[in-house]
Amino acid sequence: MNFLLEKLKCSLNPEWLNLVRAVEERQEEFPNPRRALLFIEKLSNRLNCQFSDYLHGDFGFHLLLLFSYSQFLGEFLINHVELIEELRSIYRETFLPSDFRIEISTQDRRKFIDSLRVYKNLQIARVVLRDILHLAPFLELVRDTTLIHDACIKAAYDFAYRNLVKKYGKPSSNFIVVDMGKAGGFELNYSSDVDVIYVYGSRYGETEGGTYGKLQNHDFFTLLSREITELLSERTKEGICFVVDTRLRPNGSMGPLTNDIEALEQYYTAVARPWERIALLKARPSAGDIGGVGLEFLELANLFVYRKYIDLSLIEEVLRIKEMIRAKVSKKGGKIDLKLGKGGIREIEFIVQAFQVIYGGKYPQIRSKNTVVALKKLLNWGFLNRREYEELLNSYIFLRRAEHMLQVTNFRQTQTFHPESEEAEELSKKLGFKSRDEFLRELSSVMKRVNYYFNRFFPTKELKPLSSYTVEELERFGFKEPEEIKRFIDALFDSKSLSVEKKRKLDVLGTKLLKLIYEAPVSKTAIKNLLLFLETEEGQVFFFSVLSHENLLKLLIYLLSTKDFFLKRFRKSPEVLEHIFSPELIESPVNESSMEEFFKELQNLQLLKNTFEIVSLLRKRLGRTRIEEFFSELTSICDFCLKRRYEKLKPKFAVSSLGKCGSREMNVGSDLDLLFISKEKVEDETERAVDFVKSLEELGYEVDTRLRPFGEKGELVFTLSYLEKYLKETARTWERLAFTRFRFLVGDGRERAERIVREFLFKKPFNREVLNEILSMRERLEREFPSSTLKYAPGGVVDLEFVSYIYQLYSKKWLRHTLESLKALSQEEERFSKGEDLYRLIRQAETEKRLFSEITSLGDKINELRKEIRSFYREFVNWMTLKV
Template sequence: MTDTPDAGLIKHLANSPIRAPSQKAAKSVAADLKPLAAEHSEIAAVLASDGAPREFLLAALALSPYLREIALIDPQSLALAVSVPAAYLVASTIGDARDSWRNADGTLATEAELMRHLRRAKRRVSLALALNDLARLTDARHTTAALSELADAALGAAFDHLLRGGHEAGKLTLPDPDNPSDNSGLIVLGMGKHGAHELNYSSDIDIVVFFDPAAGVVKDRDEATEVFARMVRRLVRIMQERTGDGYVFRTDLRLRPDPGSTPLAFPVYAAMNYYESRGQNWERAAYIKARPVAGDIEAGERFLQELVPFVFRKYLDFAAISDIHSIKRQIHAHRGFGDIAVKGHNVKLGRGGIREIEFFVQTQQLIAGGRMPKLRLRRTDEMLVALARARWIDTTTARLLVESYWYLRDVEHRIQMVRDEQSHTLPESEAELARIALMMGDVDTKSFGKSYVRVLTNVEQCYADLFEKEQGLSGGVGNLVFTGDDDDPGTLKTLADLGFERPSDIARVIRTWHYGRYRATQSKEARERLTELTPELLRVFGATKRADEALLRFDAFLSGLPAGIQLFSLIGNNPGLMSLMVTIMASAPRLADIISRKPHVFDGMLDPGLMAELPTRAYLAERLENFLEGAQAYEEVLDRLRIVALEQKFLIGVRLLTGAISAERAARSFSHLADLIIGAALEAVREGMEEAHGRIPGGRVAVLGMGKLGSYELSAGSDVDIILLYDHDPDGDDSDGPKPLDPVRYYTRMTQRLVAALSAPTAEGILYEVDLRLRPSGNKGPVATSIRAFSKYQAEEAWTWEHMALTRARAVCGDKSLCGEARALIDEVLARPRDRAKLLKDLTEMRTLIEQEKPPRDIWDVKLIPGGLIDIEFIAQYLSLTARAEGWQPAPEDDGAAGLLTGTDPDRIAQPVDHNECTSTDAMLKVLGPGALGEEITESLRHALALWSGHAQIVRLCTESGFAPKEAPAGLIDLVTRSGETPSLASLEAEFKATSRRVRTVFQQIMA
């Protein structure tokens, strides 16, 4: 570029470096310019020539609709651009813009006048720079610098106007009203490319505004924040409101500290406190390029000097370096741009693009800048040279990256020159890509693509060499920027593409994480780990059908977490766990609550064979034994029981949630676990009783499991129904310990201690809620029952419903001999002859009473609905009672060795006696149904039982309440439809209704 006043753009063109897309396009531009030539001799001179000047101008305006529009709206700017040297024209226009806040006589211009003048200046500078850039009379380095100077001038003029206006209105007292910004304490920092004099052709400007209350320009210091915040709001309007003259610069304020909860203008002391205590690594990177651009320049320089220890640390730990790398992954990676390409490639964020060069530089600045002040420069190209001089990189790499950087900036500028859009993406269509290729001076898209890919490949290789240990650094889910207050459009698009329906809300939530507003994210280390995880978390959350709800549930989980570093590290080092975490958050708030309260349960997920290994009784017994090993004190045993029980219940639930086990297997596993836990608790209680009170002569104890525990049908969160039976020598005395007790009080106290051991809340929670109401005489009877009293009660006093309950009873732990006697006694009671008519009458009355007192909520209340679980259980229990009375006896169960279980004392067992399989509802139907009801009806009932039980297992696992589709958490509907083997909720509802009718019909036929 020349500074000779009589040597404008046109006089320097011996050949046009670009050509129009077609003759038709060139003729169209010529037709548009013809009327302008009549009034502007400079334009007429160009059109009259038949050489390079005419060809160039028509090509430039044909390729860029934006430049063509400026020329038609403002022909004077075009006339100047083709006749006046760009350096002179741009400098004089910027100078005029800087003084446009006041009139020639020194009075304050109106805001409308200021806005009009700045917009016309932007238009004139944009046209002149674009034409000279396309003509190759200047380059991207000069274009970016001039655009940055124009932004400085516009901001300076606008803030001077606002300060002077505040002074004249009596709100401010300026030290020098003729130079409003001087000593005003108002600090305006240009960030990013603006700060580095590297603005894009159609770039936003990123600014941060601080003020020093000590400057004393605001009369009422209590109003200072609001006064300057209003000033910044007006500044944004002046800069970016679109009028008939266009706009100046879109203005972004999101890089200020914690923008979601701070004012637009920030006191300097508060800013320093923030950066010293909560400043994040991405903010350190942002401040590398920060520069005072308006307001009190000297105050801005002092502020940045004070920030040097924050930005350029003397030492940098590996976690911070990892966080810097994660910034690259968040901002750089674009889905679809993972591979080097031409069409649709993002020149800024795509692989091998501008961002990789910037991160190549900035990462090394953050690492070494604390020890080497020479590496604290702002401009990317200057820093590459400085890195080479400091021998951080070789000169060949520096030269290659500098050339690549300005080539890519050229491409970026041409993308934006087309329509003045803040885009960085090459067009997908051949015709639009050809436009960019021609503006770059290439003959066609093939030639352009070859050069473009070569540059990208070189950059990618340099970047990979720098971060060779960081695999997949350029891969990711998309543009993810959570800085500032306003939403980044690219980030919103990425979130929407990932599957989030309310991307703006999701962006706000994630900003909350990064600003450390939760206890779990207050530490720098926790934020670094979470920053690292965020892209993958979003990808996995986005894959769920209700991504927003899933992530909001995870947010609620984070908000209650006392600390986050352990969990973030755990799931960060185990990618499979992250997917599982998302599944839990999307479908199972009950499990999510367990994790939030007891994060240690997640440790069990580290077992690589977890999903492949079934949670059988032997599997669970081994883990329980290992965990209890070495525990001596009673309280320690109970605490360990709570820890292992919670973990194993969680892991059984996770297997069910992921489909690794069936609902039936989960029910059996929950029941096996309860057997083992109750047995271990009973042994601990027994040892405590014997230590305090000695032994009862001939004393024996057994625990009966009733209800769903007895029938192997426990679900997550189920209560346990138990009856404690005991026996002793009829002529025996009190216990033989230091504090003797008679047998009744002894076993009463043992029962009370067992209940407390299982259900008393401790720091580790509770094991199970315990229900003793199925004991003889219910709540009116003693809590412990002698075997003789139990036998007499069942023979003489028990109601029909109590015998129905006995069909599901089994001994779960205790002395082997007493367990066997209890089983025999129960079989004897159930085998007694029955009046079938009375039995049916009692069953009908009980079912009617239940329907009256506990009507079902809706079709999803599978326990209580007509034809639901209760109807099937009543049918099975009816079959069991009548079959036994007619001579049927259950066969011993192979699994469990007929109750012969291991233990140190051959007369005691700490595990349940599984005498037979016929305590479960399905077993009763399977064994008894075909003969009594026929194969078809039996299979129909078993299918219904599996449907209801599977649904109940999933719902109890995932929630504390019943299933309500309108309030169901994300993912739960998918789980219940999967459990019901239907494609949709509507199909499942139809299946439920049909199944309910079939079962109720069978029930009514039997009862009739």
């Protein structure tokens, strides 16, 4: 360099020498001062030693910096010195998206191609200069880089389309260029291939005809796609505009260069692989009919990318792709790969994209094609905490800046360098580090941090074989009954039902399966029922088909941890496995219309009942419903089955319900308290009622008809007049409580029946005598069922049900539903506002007890809850005593 300095000092005039001295005196600011000096010499020669005005002042120094950073841009500006003045006029300006456009002023193909490259290189010089002078933030730099490429694509499309229309006439459909990858997210590198997909509206139709005749739409758009690609990628004396990569299209390089919407829909529905969902996440129409075909394409892409349910199966695809990349990178010797290496840019992109594809269907608020914007959304919606967000964001920007500065020298698409090379030395200076070692330490720290987060979000550690776990290891794992768990593990591998290959698959699953069993509500029940499940052919086929789908496996283990809820229904209807994990069923409320559609297709009421009861439990498990909505869905299933049996039998009596069915609060295993009421006396309906009860019991319901007038001694089928007379003359206070839950289900006489019951409930006064009698009934239940801690004992469900009964009779509000009564009470008297939450918690505990034979969520806190409920009950009784 000293020799070059001396040479220039001897050969250049004073004005040029000022530039040379600037480099000499401020060498620490130049990543490659020798390159800057060489370009001073080249520029001087190109200008015939004439010193241009634009080289005075700050811009002259800034131009030298640009020369020092980039050999490519230096050569470009030397070849086009007429553009340096234009660069000076624009490099400090912040551009709007509308500022990036190319006017086509020539019909000559060669001139057009060259003009694209000149435009692109000049604009990139502006962006790079703004970068090295810190005049723009990272997001603006990558946005502008993308907009430069978009402008070139739009110009190439317009030029190619115009020429083809002259030859063949206008096609009957429209066309778009879809940016993929970083271009789709407005985050292109300085030197990057541009991934595109070419799409048109419909293959059906042809062009209007031109000087060359007519073409079918597909042939026209294939020519258009090929011409756009060549206009951008062809090498000329100005180089290339950029490489266009079309391999992300359906079937890659083996597929058609362009596809219509119908073909894409067929491909994405039936053929596309999981990685293509990740690729389409960033798809963005950038040229052509963006408002028409573009919107149609985006709608299709979003349906493919985002699922309505949380789709954890994609994690394995991310790990598979990462493993392929790891194998590829390992062949690069001692080089550092900023993009694909361990802890590189791709790992951050995988984290962001996986979160979006897995959860973006359910939470559209986290969707974004831009990585930086997506990170912020993941923070705002709770998927990342503040520290994770800041460390991933800072790491991403650091790595992207390093990638840019590596590429800017020769504008090659590279992300690798050797740590001992001069390239690494220059890169460290471009990034503002005092030494190469300082830069490499920081880079190592950043990449370790990124890899730590990647491994945390996508664990890749070796799994321990299931059969090798000892009782001691199971105890350390956290199991409460490790001996029992070990016994069932051994039983799995001793099973005669499982082939050697299937036992091997179970063994390989190892820690992964054990973790799911540990996380189940009752681990011992889960593994015991898994053993029973795998003794069936249907169970084996399903289980081994979902081994790679952790989300399905987790839900299956949850179902198996229920004492008999799942296995009982599975044994009756093994076909439930074809339906219960359907996203459409899980994401849709269980109601009459969804069941009607299911029944219309399959005509199997037993399968419907078992399927929808399991689906209702899964919906609750996945947080789609609260406890009261779970009860309501179970009741809706019961109503649907009851009405179908009624329609088949065609009795002359109507059916009404009391109890939990009447209040629409049916739980797992709830009885059906039914009443059979006819408008007039009908002979031989008793036998038909018995048949009706049997038909419901065949479905798995326990039917109780003892709440009819005079109980078991009374007539099974009775008239409305008989009911009216009984309720007026004979019914006791406890029956007033029971009839607060009366609900007419099916048949004739609804209006009269409801009027009779309403008069029974509210015509007689509600006074202190009635209240005392009800309170005595509550005390008697406590004495008679002292061991029923969740239902009849003090602080059980019945405390809150009695509050509901009393409040309805007092307020004359026929609400039927316990929770609705507690809501109405809290609105009247604010101090009772906690009643709703108490009711939800105790019913949740009751549900867990019925499902798992133990309370899994509250644990020891159940006693505190019962004390709160009893205190609530007493406070209500005191309030009511004063009221009446």
